[in-house]
Structure formats: structure tokens, C-alpha cells
Amino acid sequence: MAFFETLPWQPSFEGLSRKDRMGGVYRAYFPDALAGWEFDLPADLVADISDAEREVLSLQSGGALHVSLEGMARFLLRAESVSSSHIEGLSAAARRLARAEAALDGGRDPSDQAACEILGNIRAMERAVALGTQTKRLTVDTLLELHRELMQRSVKPEIGGVVRSTQNWIGGSSYNPCTAEFVPPPPEEVPGLLEDLMHYVDGDTHSPVLQAAIAHAQLETIHPFADGNGRAGRALIHVILRRRGLTPQFVPPVSLVLATWSRDYIDGLTRFRHGGPSDGAQRAQGAQAWIRTFSAALRRSCQDANAFRDEITVMVEQWRERLGSVRKDSGLDRLLRVLPGLPILTRATGAAHIGRTPRRTGDAIDTLLDAGILVQRNVGRERYRVFEVPEVLDLFTSLERRLASPEGDTFASPVTRRVPDRP
Numbered sequence: 319m320a321f322f323e324t325l326p327w328q329p330s331f332e333g334l335s336r337k338d339r340m341g342g343v344y345r346a347y348f349p350d351a352l353a354g355w356e357f358d359l360p361a362d363l364v365a366d367i368s369d370a371e372r373e374v375l376s377l378q379s380g381g382a383l384h385v386s387l388e389g390m391a392r393f394l395l396r397a398e399s400v401s402s403s404h405i406e407g408l409s410a411a412a413r414r415l416a417r418a419e420a421a422l423d424g425g426r427d428p429s430d431q432a433a434c435e436i437l438g439n440i441r442a443m444e445r446a447v448a449l450g451t452q453t454k455r456l457t458v459d460t461l462l463e464l465h466r467e468l469m470q471r472s473v474k475p476e477i478g479g480v481v482r483s484t485q486n487w488i489g490g491s492s493y494n495p496c497t498a499e500f501v502p503p504p505p506e507e508v509p510g511l512l513e514d515l516m517h518y519v520d521g522d523t524h525s526p527v528l529q530a531a532i533a534h535a536q537l538e539t540i541h542p543f544a545d546g547n548g549r550a551g552r553a554l555i556h557v558i559l560r561r562r563g564l565t566p567q568f569v570p571p572v573s574l575v576l577a578t579w580s581r582d583y584i585d586g587l588t589r590f591r592h593g594g595p596s597d598g599a600q601r602a603q604g605a606q607a608w609i610r611t612f613s614a615a616l617r618r619s620c621q622d623a624n625a626f627r628d629e630i631t632v633m634v635e636q637w638r639e640r641l642g643s644v645r646k647d648s649g650l651d652r653l654l655r656v657l658p659g660l661p662i663l664t665r666a667t668g669a670a671h672i673g674r675t676p677r678r679t680g681d682a683i684d685t686l687l688d689a690g691i692l693v694q695r696n697v698g699r700e701r702y703r704v705f706e707v708p709e710v711l712d713l714f715t716s717l718e719r720r721l722a723s724p725e726g727d728t729f730a731s732p733v734t735r736r737v738p739d740r741p
């Protein structure tokens with residue numbers, strides 16, 4: 319039985335305005351556990367879910383012969399991680415991340431906090447999807463470990479992996495929950511609800527897409543952490559999809575679509591919160607509304623990612639035509655394969671990716687510079703020179719613009735988030 323309970327909030331000395339400092343009442347939500355929940359889905363929703371599953375699988379299987387799948391998979395994962403940050407766009411992020419990574423590699427402290435957070439998100443996301451396959455049982459500890467990873471490079475690393483011990487809320491005043499949009503369950507409810515959630519995540523009573531949708535919504539409803547609940551919930555989606563074998567290679571950038579459909583996303587999460595009996599019609603209907611939104615977002619993200627992958631493939635084929643004969647497994651051949659996932663490079667990072675000496679890599683870079691595929695972005699001595707692949711960065715921008723358009727077409731439906739201009 320799920321319900322809202324009205325609880326008192328004591329006045330406090332904190333807060334700028336009188337209203338902030340005043341006491342009052344708030345309505346906390348007590349969700350139902352997931353264990354034993356059985357519900358039917360209408361035929362059209364079942365079809366939507368299988369369409370989404372088919373799209374996710376087609377993203378894994380489409381072949382890009384001369385392109386490193388790992389590089390592209392990393393890019394999609396990066397896109398998904400960037401959606402959790404407030405950096406201005408994927409292509410800007412690519413540049414800033416490359417700089418921050420270079421600083422970290424060189425043992426320096428990168429000053430770019432946002433870039434560091436994204437690196438943390440990417441690492442956590444990588445770890446999350448790895449956990450999906452490596453960990454035998456998914457438990458509350460797995461979730462805490464994942465959250466710790468996510469928060470490691472944030473401004474508040476100390477809250478990573480710590481279940482909240484106070485009441486939190488979403489929206490309204492920062493000082494009290496009386497005007498909040500949503501007040502998750504009180505802290506004493508959280509451990510039991512998390513046990514139940516992770517038990518559900520570890521099982522396979524529902525199909526992967528359904529399981530990912532429900533687990534995400536339940537995590538956001540519990541809101542178990544002081545911060546980073548959105549990130550943990552998004553990572554959980556990918557843990558489930560990977561674990562259930564749906565995304566062995568490519569992570570669909572579903573979070574970016576949910577961010578674009580922010581109103582539908584929040585509406586869906588809100589509908590998921592029912593009142594009344596755990597086997598009642600209201601619960602089933604609310605869940606269906608959310609699952610519908612989630613499946614559609616997943617489908618859209620796969621369609622956009624597929625289009626991106628096709629564009630990358632065509633681009634690399636055109637490069638090869640432009641270059642004439644490229645000896646198989648030469649430094650140049652290897653560099654062409656990895657460039658889509660490495661749009662900003664130095665001689666050293668290029669060498670590390672293709673397993674050749676910096677000198678050999680430098681020769682391949684020179685060929686690509688002559689062909690206009692690479693451009694040099696700074697003036698400096700050999701080892702400090704930074705190169706970019708403008709065409710790849712342009713394709714990032716196009717993908718990002720497409721993902722930020724509610725209908726996936728920036729002419730038909732303008733972007734809803736701040737994104738870079740059309741290349």
C-alpha cells in the first residue's frame with residue numbers, strides 16, 4: 319500500500335526569508351516495494367517494449383568495418399555521461415575532457431571542475447556497465463560502490479556511497495520541504511526499500527527494458543542519496559541493459575533523450591508514484607505511462623545513435639578514398655580506425671591508442687594533416703602539438719543537436735537544451 323503522509327517540519331534559523339525559516343507541514347511519499355508486484359501490460363505497450371529491444375539490439379549489430387567499435391562505444395558512453403553534467407555540449411566537452419585528461423595523465427591538477435566531474439561520470443558509467451557483466455549478484459553494496467565512483471570527482475566526494483540519513487526533497491525552497499514538488503520517503507524507510515530494489519534488479523522477472531524502466535523510476539522515487547540520484551539512476555539503466563545482454567557493445571544515449579523530453583520524463587516519474595493498494599489499477603496505469611515514455615526514449619536514442627554510426631562509417635570510407643591505398647595494419651590504418659573515438663589527440667595519445675611508437679604515429683599524423691583530415695590546434699614543439707578531427711567534432715555536434723530536438727529533427731522541432739550551433 320503506497321501513500322503520502324503529512325508530517326510536521328520544525329521552524330529553523332536557517333534561510334534567507336521568513337518563509338524559509340518557518341515551520342509547516344510536508345507530504346512525504348511512502349512507496350510500495352517491488353517484490354511480488356505483478357501487472358498486465360496492454361498489447362500496444364508490449365509491442366512498444368519489443369520495438370525498443372529490437373532497436374537496442376540493432377545498435378549492437380550494425381557493422382562498421384573500418385572503424386574501431388570500441389572508440390565509438392566510448393563516445394556514446396561519454397555522451398551519456400555528459401548528459402549528467404552541465405558542460406556546454408559534447409564537442410566542447412570533448413575538447414575540455416581531452417585537456418583535463420592530459421593534465422591528469424601528466425600528474426597535474428586540472429583546474430576544470432566540470433570536466434573532472436564528467437571524467438568521473440564516464441569512469442563510473444564504464445564501471446557500471448562493467449559491473450553489469452562482472453558482478454555475480456547485484457546488491458545494495460553494488461549500488462553504493464557505483465554511487466561512490468560517480469561522486470568521486472564531484473565537488474562532494476564524501477557523500478559518495480552514503481545512504482542519506484536525513485529527509486530530502488525535490489523543488490521548492492532549499493530550506494524546507496513544505497513547498498517541494500516531491501518529498502521522497504523518510505530516511506528510516508530507505509534501507510528496506512533499497513534492499514527490495516536491488517533484489518528486483520538482481521532478478522529477471524521482467525524483460526530487460528521493463529526492468530530498467532521500473533528500477534530507474536523506483537530509485538528516483540526513493541532518492542536514497544543526498545546528491546547524485548539522477549546519475550545513479552541513469553547508470554542503473556545501463557547496468558541492467560548490459561547485464562541482461564542487450565547492450566554488449568553500445569550504450570544507447572537514452573539519458574540525453576530523457577533530458578530533452580524533460581517534461582514527459584518528470585511526468586512519467588510522477589505518474590509512477592501511485593497511492594493505494596500495491597496490486598491496484600492506479601499503480602498499474604501509472605507504471606504503464608512511465609514505461610511508455612521510457613521505451614519511446616530508448617527507441618529514439620537508438621535511432622539517433624544508429625544514424626550517427628552510419629555517418630561515421632561513411633566519413634571514414636571517404637577518408638580512405640581520399641588517401642588512396644592504405645596499407646593494412648599500418649600506423650595510418652590503425653589511426654583511421656580509432657579517430658572517430660579520439661577526435662582530439664597528441665602524438666602520445668595517438669601512439670597509446672594504436673600501439674605504435676610516437677615517431678611512427680607522428681608519420682601517420684603528418685599524412686592526415688596533409689589530407690586535411692586532421693588540423694593542428696596549437697603551436698608548439700612536436701610532443702605538445704594537439705590535433706583535432708573537425709569532421710568528427712561536427713558529427714558530435716549534429717548528434718547532439720538531434721538528441722536535443724524532441725522529434726529528432728532540429729528543423730521540425732527546435733532544440734530544447736543549450737547546444738552548439740549547427741556546424
Ligand SMILES: Nc1ncnc2c1ncn2[C@@H]1O[C@H](COP(=O)(O)OP(=O)(O)OP(=O)(O)O)[C@@H](O)[C@H]1O
Nearest residue numbers: 402488499500538539544545546547548549584587
Ligand atoms: N519530480 C520528480 N520526482 C522524482 N524524481 C525526480 C523528479 N524530478 C527530478 N527527479 C530525478 O532526480 C534527479 C535529480 O536528483 P539529484 O540532484 O540527487 O541527482 P543528480 O545526479 O545530482 O542530478 P542531475 O540529474 O542534475 O545530474 C533527476 O535527474 C531526476 O532523475
